[in-house]
Amino acid sequence: MHSGLLDILRCPYCGGRLELVTSLFHRTEGETVRDGILGCECCVFPVVDGIPVLHLHAAAVAARQHIEARAPELALRAMAGVADDEQAEQFEAAVASDDSTYKDIVAALGPTFEGGYFLYRFSDPTFVVADAVVRAVAGTVLRTGGRALDVCGGSGHLTRALVPLSSPAPVLADLFFPKIWLARRFTAPGAVPVCCDGNAPLPFARGSFDYAMCSDAFMFIWMKRLFVSELFRAVAGSERGTVLINHTHNQLVWSPSHGQSLTPSGYRNLFEAARPRVFGESQLFADVVAGKTLDLSRAEDAAALEKEAALTLVASPVDAVFDRHALEPSPGSGGEWRINPLFDIDDQGSRLHGVLQFPSGDYEYEYGACREYLPEEVFIDKATLHALQAGGPIEPMAELIRRRVVVELPKKYY
Ligand SMILES: [Zn+2]
Secondary structure, three states: OOOHHOOOOOOOOOOOOOOEOOOOOOOOEEEEEEEEEOOOOOOOOEOOOOEEEOOOOOOHHHHHHHHHOOOOHHHHHHHHHOOHHHHHHHHHHHHHOOOOOOOHHHHHHHOOOOOOHHHHHHOOOOHHHHHHHHHHHHHHHOOOOOOOOEEOOOOOHHHHHOOOOOOOOEEEEOOHHHHHHHHHHOOOOOEEEEEOOOOOOOOOOOOOEEEEEOOHHHHHOOOOHHHHHHHHHOOOOOOOEEEEEEEEEOOOOOOOOOOOOEEEHHHHOOOOOHHHEEEEHHHHHHHHHHEEEOOOOOOOOOOHHHOOOOOEEEOOOHHHEEEEEOOOOOOOOOOEEOOOOEEEEEEOOOOOEEOOOOOOOOOOOOOOHHOOOOOEEEEEHHHHHHHHHHOOOOOHHHHHHHHEEEEOOOOOOO
């Protein structure tokens, strides 16, 4: 971490400023802190492999003790959550190799690591809606500058969309250290990772941000009331201060990974006087499938919202957010254009023939709505694809990009 991050970091428990404890073991390079201990008036926290760990769960306490004992490699093991020495060696070998992919390191983290369907993340229906909403809302709020915060951002798949929009760089906060570590190396290398607990006060100074979001995770937060008030504290004082909660499940409609969801009015109440706009995800999904505009000017009635499986809530003083936004194919975030791994590809000379294949029945059950944009069968002209991959224009491939047949993936993803 850059030492300038200390300007916006605060202890989650006493709210005090944090400083590097120079009397204890630390490794710094210029303004960058690689390992060390941060202290406030009430507590001490470790910096592990450049990532501040601002909570007191067991792994964080163990990591802090390892740093104090001048063993930063053991601190990284503790935070990575590897099961035993053999697993630790696999993880460390994968970390040390420049050739390792995201997939290699997920495999080295072992079966307890929630890797799941990450290969297909960039085309799953939840992601494509959230990505469109984030690019529309953050793109509008941060048009003239400002900083974004992604809380519970996991491995940074959506934070990636914030990197080109946020200045200074966006902050990616999550409890699960290996995920933000992977995000820094692969998925969202331009973002600043901070390890913290969404069920505690957030470790940031009041008003450090202009845009704060939580996507596909809010139903798993127990302290929802505290969490929403913390998102508002994070953007307090910004005249564009915007809070977005994406894809949170509706208690009134069953879903496969439900969490502790609330009803639409229950969610609305959490925002108190801020009066969010509430959108049903099926309407936003239909907009994305149609591919023309994302309509955030719509006002859905309460009865319609009660039938929606997932909801998006936006509170913003920026009127232009609640408008129709043109859906342009993403220009990419510095990764590489590849054929969606959901297609089984057969090389036919000048063109490729792809057939849609789901990895499992479970995947198809949860994400089968992707058939609305992914074709069953597709032909791809190799010369046009290679031109795009070599940095050529998006336009000749725009339709295949819109349908998520061709996707922009982080470098060395798999
Ligand atoms: Zn403190």
